[in-house]
Amino acid sequence: MSNIYKVAKLAGVSPKTAARILAGESQRSKHRQAVFDAAKELGYARNQQAANLRSGSTSVIGIIVPDINNPFYGKVIQSMHDACLKHGFSILLASSFGRPEEEARAMRTLQSYRVDGVMLNASEHPVGKESLKICRHFIEQGKPVVLSGEIEEKLPGADRVVIGNELAVSKAVRYLQSQGHERIGFIGGFEDSRAIQQRHAGYVTTLKECDLPLLDEYTIYTNGDMAQVGSKVTDTMLKLSKKVRPTAFIAGNDIIAISALKAFDKLSLKVPADVAVIGFDGIDLSEMVTPSLTTLRQPQTQIASDVVQLMVQRIKGETTIGASELHYEPELIIRDST
């Protein structure tokens, strides 16, 4: 592999001169063309790791998500990727698989690559003890940490992204009530996700506030996969008599909502005539399913753009504002499933 010395030698200048020209510092050096020619000739590409090692920063932001395969996180990753690109940063991606020990492994990887900042999406479980420790290391070194999701211990110095999960679901419940629904169910789905639990809390609270019936049977939880959503929903609907069964459901996320649509179709229940469904997240496909899904859309692109901007400002020392909370309220997008 060629390095700056070979380029400099071929161009007949000192390494430093070559480096400066290639870094775009000396705009009108007389050796400019010679250096570029030499670099091209040798197929030179800067060794970013060596540069990082020397300069002490990487221009890389680490991102941890619970599940790369969920289209919602796909959007998160894409949005972060695009936002980083605009600021000349790259992303290093790692998955926590929604498990604390894998999260810790992922954090260690980011740490060993000395990323300049970390965006930790931890909406499925509270941030693990070891991850938390590594986060503190980052913060001590002045490296920004942005946390999206639940946390049990305090993490001073970390920025937070806060999604108004409870309020959003509250909006959904009230909307359903305004449409004449009284018996409203909640489909939690997946893995005791904290985000989904918050959404459930919003559901419970609002039902009480609105004097709507709150039965245990109205909440469906599964700890399995998408297929299980279908069977649990089916069980619930068959178990309850027509007069008691919910006429509307709020789902913990869009994937769960789409699975529920399928279950209702199999039961020959028409959506929204027999039963209404509201999802959460606003993934692209929520618009394309049939019927299109009413959902609580999270402003993913906006969030990513804000988060990256904040991180980059901190990294460059352009801001020293203390840890901030970025609040976002999901928007109720009304479509054909209600």
Next chain:
Amino acid sequence: MSNIYKVAKLAGVSPKTAARILAGESQRSKHRQAVFDAAKELGYARNQQAANLRSGSTSVIGIIVPDINNPFYGKVIQSMHDACLKHGFSILLASSFGRPEEEARAMRTLQSYRVDGVMLNASEHPVGKESLKICRHFIEQGKPVVLSGEIEEKLPGADRVVIGNELAVSKAVRYLQSQGHERIGFIGGFEDSRAIQQRHAGYVTTLKECDLPLLDEYTIYTNGDMAQVGSKVTDTMLKLSKKVRPTAFIAGNDIIAISALKAFDKLSLKVPADVAVIGFDGIDLSEMVTPSLTTLRQPQTQIASDVVQLMVQRIKGETTIGASELHYEPELIIRDST
């Protein structure tokens, strides 16, 4: 940030001894515990960039995909990520946005990080000239390059993933014919993607072989987004009389197929009674839409696992077999949309 010297000093050994113990080389050194304690005490994390710089390898595999947001590539990324993890590798992700110039930028990024190998997903367009050049650099250095998708010039030394696009669509056409369909359409959708063009070629060839009618109007192309699929499909169906319009469509991918389902629903056409639909890719959601989608499933997990295994073997020098082609035939999954 602490380094190996500080750890060594605290443990009372030489840097090399500490390094060896932390790298897991000296299993029964008497200083083992002391070194681990010191590392923990100081919150030591190896600087991977320095290690890479010295050792000349990174244990990172670079992945380029056209569109992170498409659930199909989400699955690709996840599968590659998981497979890499098993072999102790990390991934560096970059998006080509389906454009040659962005692909080149992405390749330069991977190159500057000295990744040990590259998996280039280029199914949307042929690999760009500059990317190709960088690929050659990788190959010259003995770094494996795996190409999935189209390529115009030869790239000696690169492994290839070849999906039997034509054959797969051929299977789909013949299956539709066996179900009594004669007028079969093709919905290309997106961006002149090469993969979709191959699938279209399979469609054209097989229609001819089966003596089925092949009209220009039966092929729908858009160069826009998902929404455009819907409007073009609607146009086509309204333009053609009932006796001429297709009774079945093959879509270029599942996302397009799902968009088409939506369009048919809006037209009050029942799927599959009035019109059948077959997708391509087999994304998870294809099973959850209503009606569930008959599709040609690509064995993503298998492909990723094979690709990573091959790359890791090459990187470790465990194989010197010449460039190979990994062939995969999509499987026709019959569901409710046909």
Next chain:
DNA sequence: TTGTAGGCGTTATCAC
């Protein structure tokens, strides 16, 4: 504008 010296943190080499 240009060049020289040195060090970032690690591992390879070669001695013991």
Next chain:
DNA sequence: GTGATAACGCCTACAA
């Protein structure tokens, strides 16, 4: 098993 020394490729500091 252990330790001193050099080197990976680059950039910062400083000097010219």
